[in-house]
Amino acid sequence: MALAGIGADLEGVHAVSAALEAGRVTRIVVEHSRQGELDHLLRRARASGVTVDTIDDVRPLARTGAPQGIVAEATPIPPLGxxxxxxxxxxxxxxxxxxxxxxxxxxxxxxxxxxxxxxxxxxxxxxxxxxxxxxxxxxxxxxxxxxxxxxxxxxxxxxxxxxxxxxxxxxxxxxxxxxxxxxxxxxxxxxxxxxxxxxxxxxxxxxxxxxxxxxxxxxxxxxxxxxxxxxxxxxxxxxxxxxxx
Known part of the structure; x- marks a missing residue:
């Protein structure tokens, strides 16, 4: 199956932060309990026009067992020939x-x-x-x-x-x-x-x-x-x- 694009679904602090730096993130969902710890990242996101939602537990939205309290949606990266x-x-x-x-x-x-x-x-x-x-x-x-x-x-x-x-x-x-x-x-x-x-x-x-x-x-x-x-x-x-x- 061809890769129409990669990296549309993200989780974990480093992955989300790097995609945010690249200008790809469109929406972030973060756990209430992690807002203080991730305040700098969330401020950057809001300043860039990214939608930030908060919920009690992001694990039902995650693909891995340890999403570190944050998941994101992003514009896919198109692969090169x-x-x-x-x-x-x-x-x-x-x-x-x-x-x-x-x-x-x-x-x-x-x-x-x-x-x-x-x-x-x-x-x-x-x-x-x-x-x-x-x-x-x-x-x-x-x-x-x-x-x-x-x-x-x-x-x-x-x-x-x-x-x-x-x-x-x-x-x-x-x-x-x-x-x-x-x-x-x-x-x-x-x-x-x-x-x-x-x-x-x-x-x-x-x-x-x-x-x-x-x-x-x-x-x-x-x-x-x-x-x-x-x-x-x-x-x-x-x-x-x-x-x-």
């Missing part, structure tokens, strides 16, 4: 491709790290993937307001398109012989491909990546959480480019 994303991304490109991740909390956590590590954008599939909804935006804590996001219908086709645009693709795979710390591609235009929780990279995505890399681990564990593996890869990219020391 892949070429639009590449044209807007500083050179050399640094992207992250989601290969059908299904946990929106992982999606949000990866987005939060991507923003911190200097990644230029995210490439997400509109099918068989976690929705970029309230849960992902809450976990991202504002990052999804600050990252370029492209929607694609096929991860394998997107990898081929990236190759035609001279962007290398590096997939994370537990059985790869080359390690994350040995790749020479992170100083080039590159997209890191993150596989689904449990399953890892899909067969077609793995076959089409320019290089597969693994993350060295002590004996015993079979794999890392997708968001942890992605964080290690993104910060190794940032280190290779001299963005962090």
């Amino acid at each position: 892949l070429d639009e994303l590449l044209n807007q991304t500083p050179d050399p490109a640094a992207l992250v491709v989601f290969d059908h991740l299904t946990d929106p909390r992982n999606v949000g956590a990866i987005a939060r790290t991507a923003w911190a590590a200097g990644v230029g954008g995210l490439v997400v599939s509109g099918r068989r993937s976690a929705p970029l909804g309230a849960t992902a935006f809450k976990a991202a804590a504002g990052a999804l307001e600050n990252l370029r996001i492209s929607e694609i219908s096929s991860v394998a086709d997107a990898i081929e398109h990236l190759r035609r645009r001279e962007v290398w693709t590096v997939g994370l795979a537990g059985d790869a012989e080359t390690t994350l710390y040995d790749t020479k591609l992170f100083t080039e235009p590159v997209a890191i491909v993150i596989g689904a929780e449990g399953k890892g990279l899909s067969r077609l995505a793995a076959e089409r990546c320019d290089q597969l890399v693994s993350i060295p681990m002590a004996p015993g564990p079979e794999s890392l959480n997708a968001s942890v593996a992605a964080a290690l890869a993104m910060y190794e990219l940032a280190r290779a480019r001299g963005w962090v020391t």
